Amino acid sequence: MMATVDPTTRQAAPAATATVVRLDRVAKTYRSGAVDVPAVKGISLQIPYHRFSVVIGASGSGKTTLLNIIGCIDSPGSGTVEVCEQKVGELGDEALSDFRARNIGFIFQTFSLVPVLSAYENVEYPLLLVKMPAAERRERTLAMLEAVGLTAHARRRPNELSGGQRQRVAIARALVKGPQVVLADEPTANLDSATGASIIELMRRVQEQSRTTFIFATHDPQLMSHADEIYSIRDGELIDHRHGGAR
Amino acid sequence: MNMLLKIAFRNLLRNLRRSTMTGSAVAAGALAMLLFGGFASYIFAGLETNNVQRIGHLTVFRDGYFLLGAGNPAAYGIDHYQDVMTLIGHDPVLGPMINVMTPTQSLVGIAGNFSGEVEASKTFLGVGLIPSDRERMRQWDEFGASRNFVADTRMSDSEPARGLIGVGLARVLGLCAPLGLPGCPRLPAADASSAPAASAVHQDIADLAAHDLGGDRAGSKQMPEIDLLAATSGGAPNVVRLTVSGGEPQGVKELDENYVAMPLSLAQQLVYGRGEHKITGIELQLRRSEDLPAARARLAALFSQHHLNLDVRDFGELTPFYGQVVKMFSSIFLFIALVMGVIVLFAVVNTMTMNVMERTNEIGTIRAMGVRRSAIRSQFTIEGSLIGAIGATTGAVLALLVAALINHAGLTWIPPGNVNEVPLRLDVAGRPLLVIGAWFGLALVATVAALLPANRAAQLPVVDALRHV
Numbered sequence: 001m002m003a004t005v006d007p008t009t010r011q012a013a014p015a016a017t018a019t020v021v022r023l024d025r026v027a028k029t030y031r032s033g034a035v036d037v038p039a040v041k042g043i044s045l046q047i048p049y050h051r052f053s054v055v056i057g058a059s060g061s062g063k064t065t066l067l068n069i070i071g072c073i074d075s076p077g078s079g080t081v082e083v084c085e086q087k088v089g090e091l092g093d094e095a096l097s098d099f100r101a102r103n104i105g106f107i108f109q110t111f112s113l114v115p116v117l118s119a120y121e122n123v124e125y126p127l128l129l130v131k132m133p134a135a136e137r138r139e140r141t142l143a144m145l146e147a148v149g150l151t152a153h154a155r156r157r158p159n160e161l162s163g164g165q166r167q168r169v170a171i172a173r174a175l176v177k178g179p180q181v182v183l184a185d186e187p188t189a190n191l192d193s194a195t196g197a198s199i200i201e202l203m204r205r206v207q208e209q210s211r212t213t214f215i216f217a218t219h220d221p222q223l224m225s226h227a228d229e230i231y232s233i234r235d236g237e238l239i240d241h242r243h244g245g246a247r
Numbered sequence: 248m249n250m251l252l253k254i255a256f257r258n259l260l261r262n263l264r265r266s267t268m269t270g271s272a273v274a275a276g277a278l279a280m281l282l283f284g285g286f287a288s289y290i291f292a293g294l295e296t297n298n299v300q301r302i303g304h305l306t307v308f309r310d311g312y313f314l315l316g317a318g319n320p321a322a323y324g325i326d327h328y329q330d331v332m333t334l335i336g337h338d339p340v341l342g343p344m345i346n347v348m349t350p351t352q353s354l355v356g357i358a359g360n361f362s363g364e365v366e367a368s369k370t371f372l373g374v375g376l377i378p379s380d381r382e383r384m385r386q387w388d389e390f391g392a393s394r395n396f397v398a399d400t401r402m403s404d405s406e407p408a409r410g411l412i413g414v415g416l417a418r419v420l421g422l423c424a425p426l427g428l429p430g431c432p433r434l435p436a437a438d439a440s441s442a443p444a445a446s447a448v449h450q451d452i453a454d455l456a457a458h459d460l461g462g463d464r465a466g467s468k469q470m471p472e473i474d475l476l477a478a479t480s481g482g483a484p485n486v487v488r489l490t491v492s493g494g495e496p497q498g499v500k501e502l503d504e505n506y507v508a509m510p511l512s513l514a515q516q517l518v519y520g521r522g523e524h525k526i527t528g529i530e531l532q533l534r535r536s537e538d539l540p541a542a543r544a545r546l547a548a549l550f551s552q553h554h555l556n557l558d559v560r561d562f563g564e565l566t567p568f569y570g571q572v573v574k575m576f577s578s579i580f581l582f583i584a585l586v587m588g589v590i591v592l593f594a595v596v597n598t599m600t601m602n603v604m605e606r607t608n609e610i611g612t613i614r615a616m617g618v619r620r621s622a623i624r625s626q627f628t629i630e631g632s633l634i635g636a637i638g639a640t641t642g643a644v645l646a647l648l649v650a651a652l653i654n655h656a657g658l659t660w661i662p663p664g665n666v667n668e669v670p671l672r673l674d675v676a677g678r679p680l681l682v683i684g685a686w687f688g689l690a691l692v693a694t695v696a697a698l699l700p701a702n703r704a705a706q707l708p709v710v711d712a713l714r715h716v
Contacts, residue, residue, distance in 0.1 A: 068709075068710050071615065073614070073615050073709040073710055073713070074708075074709070074710045093619075093620060094619055094620075094621075097614070097617050097618065097619045097620070098617060098619075099617075100615065100616065100617040101616065101617020101618075102617070104617075106612070106615045106616065108612065108713070110608075112608060112609070112611075112612040112713075113612075114254065114609060114612070114613065115261070115609070116254055116257035116258055116260075116261055117253075117254065117257075121250075121253075125250065125613070125616065126616055126617070128250050129616065129617045129618060130617075173616075
C-alpha cells in the first residue's frame with residue numbers, strides 16, 4: 001500500500017498574497033583576476049508565495065547569481081535579502097544551512113544527485129537533515145517517488161537512470177521536505193525537448209498540488225509559457241516584471 | 248551518522264582501486280609494525296625469561312654491595328639471612344607473589360688444577376647457590392619463551408662439593424678432556440724459564456691446598472677436581488676443593504672464562520671459614536613479572552620498617568645488557584612506526600585530496616541542500632578513518648597469519664647473549680596491546696591525514712563548489 005499522506009503538501013502555508021522573497025537594492029560583484037565584474041546591480045524585487053516564477057535573461061545577465069542569493073548559498077555585496085520572512089544576512093553559516101535545509105529546495109541543471117545513493121536515498125537525504133523520524137521519512141520518500149513516477153526505480157543509482165529520470169529524482173528531492181521555495185536553475189537545459197516538456201509538466205503539477213513557490217532561471221520558452229510571474233534581467237539589472245500567460 | 252557512514256563506505260567502493268592502494272599502504276604499515284613488534288616482544292620475553300631463570304626478578308643486597316661489592320663480596324655479607332628470608336617469606340603481601348626465594352654468595356678468587364697432568368690456575372668469579380632452588384628457578388616460563396625444561400643433575404643439594412665451571416675456564420684449566428667438552432685446544436707445555444712467577448703461584452696454591460685439604464683427591468674418578476683459593480672475610484687465605492661435574496657455556500667470553508658455580512655451603516666455607524656464614528644476596532623469583540614493582544616497593548617498605556640495612560635491585564639493573572637490547576629494539580620499532588606513519592599520512596592525504604577534488608560539485612550540492620560544514624568535514628574524515636581502519640585490520644590479520652606460519656615453521660636462532668639456539672617466534676597473537684596500539688595508531692594517522700582535505704572541503708564556498716566541473 002502506498003503512502004496515504006500527500007508529501008507535496010506543506011504545513012501552515014502562508015497566505016497567497018504574502019511575499020516569499022524580498023530583495024532590496026541587492027548588488028553583487030565578483031572579482032575576476034584584477035577586474036571587478038558586477039553580476040547584480042542593486043536589484044529590488046518581491047516574489048509572492050505559491051507562484052511559478054521565472055527569471056529570464058541572456059547568459060551572463062546575473063540570473064544564476066540572483067538565484068544563488070535568493071537560495072542563501074551566496075551573499076550579496078550590499079542590500080538586504082529576506083526569504084520566508086527571514087532576513088538571511090542575520091544568520092551565521094550553520095543557521096543558514098539549517099534554514100536552507102528547512103525552507104529551500106534546489107533543482108540543478110546537471111541534476112547533481114549523490115552518485116553513491118539510490119534514487120530512494122537521494123530523495124530521503126533532505127529529510128535526514130531535518131531529523132524527521134524514520135517511519136515518516138520512509139512514508140514521505142515513497143510517496144514522493146510515486147508522485148514523480150519513479151517507484152519502480154527507487155533502488156537504482158543515478159548512473160542507472162536516464163536524464164529525465166534523474167531530473168525527476170532531483171525534483172522529488174527538492175520537494176520531499178515540503179519547502180517554502182524551490183529554486184531551479186535551467187532545469188530543462190540538459191534534457192531533450194520532449195523530456196523537458198514532461199519535466200515542466202511535472203513541476204507545474206506538483207507546484208499546483210503543493211502550492212510551493214517555484215523560482216526558475218531559464219531561457220526555455222516552454223518554461224516561460226508556464227510562468228505566473230516573469231522577471232527579466234539584463235546586465236545585472238531588473239528591466240521588467242510582468243505576469244505570465246499561465247496566470 | 249548512518250548516512251555519512253553509508254556515503255563514506257560507498258565512495259570507498261566507488262574508487263575501489265584508489266582505496267585499495269591506500270588501504271594497502273596502511274596494511275603494509277600494520278604488517279611491518281606488528282611483525283617487528285612481535286619479534287621484539289619475543290626477544291624481550293626470551294631475555295627476561297633467561298634472566299629471571301638465572302637470577303630471579305629481584306635480589307636483596309646489603310647497602311653498598313651493588314656499587315662496591317664486586318671488589319670484596321665477603322665484606323658485604325647479609326647477617327642472619329635466614330631471619331631476613333623468613334621475614335620476606337612470611338610477609339602477607341610478598342609471600343603469595345614469590346615463586347622461589349634463594350640465598351646466594353658471590354665470591355672471587357683463584358681456581359687451580361693441580362691434578363699432576365696439568366698445572367694451571369686462573370682467577371674466577373664464583374657464585375654459591377642452592378642447586379634445588381636453581382632447578383626450580385629454571386622452570387619459570389611465564390611467557391612460554393623457554394625451550395622444554397630438561398632437568399640438570401650436575402649439581403645436587405646432597406653433593407656439597409660438586410659444581411660447574413664456564414667452558415672457557417675449563418679450557419684454560421685444561422679440563423676439556425676430563426669433562427668431555429669439544430673444541431678445546433690442548434694446553435701448551437709450561438715453560439718454567441719464561442714464566443717463573445706463574446709457576447711459583449701454582450706451587451703456592453698447590454701447597455696450600457695440600458696443607459688444608461690433604462693430598463688425596465677423593466672426588467669421583469670420572470670428574471676432575473679443582474682447588475679454589477680465596478681470602479676469607481677476615482683476610483686469611485682459604486682453599487676448598489670443587490668436584491667439577493660439567494662445563495656450562497656462558498654468553499659472554501669474559502664470564503665464560505671466569506665462571507664457577509658451587510653449592511652455597513662450599514662458597515660460605517671458602518669465604519667465611521669457621522666464622523658466621525653469611526650471604527651476599529637473596530634472589531626472589533616472582534610468579535608473575537607484573538608483580539615486580541609492587542614486590543620491590545613492599546621490600547623497601549619492609550626493610551625500612553625493620554631498620555634493615557638492605558637494598559633491592561631488579562634483574563634489569565643487574566644485567567644492563569637486557570635494558571640495552573630493549574632500548575635498541577624499541578628504538579628500531581619506533582623508527583619503523585614513524586616511517587610507516589609518514590607513508591600512511593601522505594597516502595591518505597593524497598587519496599582524500601583527490602576524492603575532494605572529484606566530488607567538489609557534490610559537496611556544493613549537499614551544502615546547498617542544508618548540510619553543515621561540520622558534516623562535510625565529518626564525511627571526508629570518516630572516509631579517511633575507514634581506509635585506515637580497514638587497512639589496519641587487514642594488516643593485523645595478515646600479521647597474525649604470517650606470525651602463525653613462522654611460529655610453526657620450526658625456525659631457530661641464537662638470541663643476543665645466548666649460547667644455545669632457541670625457536671624463532673613472532674609473538675603477535677600474545678600481545679593484544681601491540682596489535683590494538685598499532686591498529687589505533689594507524690587508524691588515527693589516517694584520520695588525522697584526512698582532516699586536512701576534509702577541512703578544505705568544508706570550507707569550500709557553495710557557489711564555487713557548484714560551479715566546479
